[in-house]
Amino acid sequence: MRRRDFIAGIGATTTLSLPARAATTDKLYRVAIVSPVTPVSEMSKDGNHVYYVPLLNELERLGYIEGKNLLLLRFSGEGRVPQFAVTARNAIDASPDVIVTLGGVVGPLLAATKTVPIVAILTDPLAQGLVQSLARPGGNITGVSSDAGIAIWGKRVEMLRETIPKAVRLGVLASEVFWEIAGGAAIREAAAQTSISLVGARLKGDIQEPEYRRVFETIKQEGAQGLLVGDHPENFRNRKLIAELSEQANLPAIYADRAYVEVGGLMSYGIDLVEVARRIARYADTILKGAKPGDIPVYQPTKFNIAVNLRAARTLGLNLPPGLLARADEVVE
Secondary structure (H helix, E strand, C coil): CCHHHHHHHHHHHHHHCCCCCCCCCCCCEEEEEEECCCCHHHCCCCCCCCCHHHHHHHHHHCCCCECCCEEEEEEECCCCHHHHHHHHHHHHHCCCCEEEECCCCHHHHHHHCCCCCEEEEECCCCCCCCCCCCCCCCCCEEEEECCCHHHHHHHHHHHHHHHCCCCCEEEEECEHHHHHCHHHHHHHHHHHHCCCEEECCCECCCCCHHHHHHHHHHHHHCCCCEEEECCCHHHHHCHHHHHHHHHHCCCCEEECCHHHHHCCCCEEEEECHHHHHHHHHHHHHHHHCCCCHHHCCCECCCCEEEEEEHHHHHHCCCCCCHHHHHHCCEEEC
16 A cells, blocks of 8 residues: 555544534634635635635535634735735634634744644645654644645646657746745756756745746746746736736646636646545544544545646647546646
8 A cells, every 4th residue: 555545544534433423503613714825705615716615615514604603714815925924823813713724824823823723735744844744743733735746746747748748948937935845846856857957037025926027038038848837825826827927928837726727727737626625624623523633644635636728728839638638637628
C-alpha cells in the first residue's frame, strides 16, 4: 500500500469511527470561515463557489443550520497578504468554536492562537513546521494537505509538454514567498527532470495588476513557450486577469484549480476541491463534537482532476491531444 493511501485511510477511519450523531439544535455553534482571497459575499451555499458551496452544504447535512444552531463568522483577507495578520486576529477575537480556512492565512492564525481549533487546507504542513506529523499533527490544527510535491508539478509540466511538444522554456508565475517554499522547489525539480528551462521574474510586494503585467512582459521577453501558474492566494484572486494576460501573450498555461479554467484559462490539474471541502466540513463537525484537532490525521487526497477549456485552446491556435481530452474530467466549451 502506498504511503499516501495509508495516511488517507487513517484519516477516513478516524472520522468515520466517531459517533454518527447530528449536531444538537439546542446549542449555538460558532464557526469562523477565514479566506485569504474570497470576498465575504461569496461565502454562501447559495452562490457558485467551487469550495464554499460544498463546504456549507456538508455542514448543513451534518445538522448545522445557519440562523438556527449555527452562527457563521466570515472573514476575508481580500488577497492582500499584508492584511492577513489583521484578518486572522479579527477571526480569533470573534471567539469561534472552530475555524475553517482554505489556506494562505494558516501562519497568521497559528501566530494568533494556540487554543482555537483550526481545520485548513495545508500546502506542505510538515515542511512548514505546522504539524508534528501527518498521522498525529498535534497542537490546534488539522486538515487536508493539498501538496503532492514534485509528482503533481511533474504532471503539470508533462501536460504542457504534451500540448506543446517542442517547448523547452516555460515561464513561472509565482510570488517570491511561494518560490522559496515547497511549491517553488517542486517546480524547479520537476523542470530539471524534463530538461525544461524556467524563465521569468517573481511577483513582488502587494501583488496587483501592474505587477502581473510587469512579470508577464519579462516572461515574454525571455522566450517562454508555456506557463506554470503557482497555486497561491494572490494568483487565485487574480485568476481572470491571469487567464486574459496568458491569452494576450499567446502562452498556453496550466493551473492548479479548475476555477481558472472557468474564467478562460486553458487547463488545470489539481485536487478535487469539492471532495476536500466536504472533508473539511466533516473534520469541523468532529471537533465540534469534542475531538482534539491535534489527534485527527491530516488527510491527503488521492484524486486529482483535469479540466480543459476548448475555447481557450482555439484562441491559442492549439489542437489539444486526443489523449489529454480523453483523460479530462471536465471539458469547458
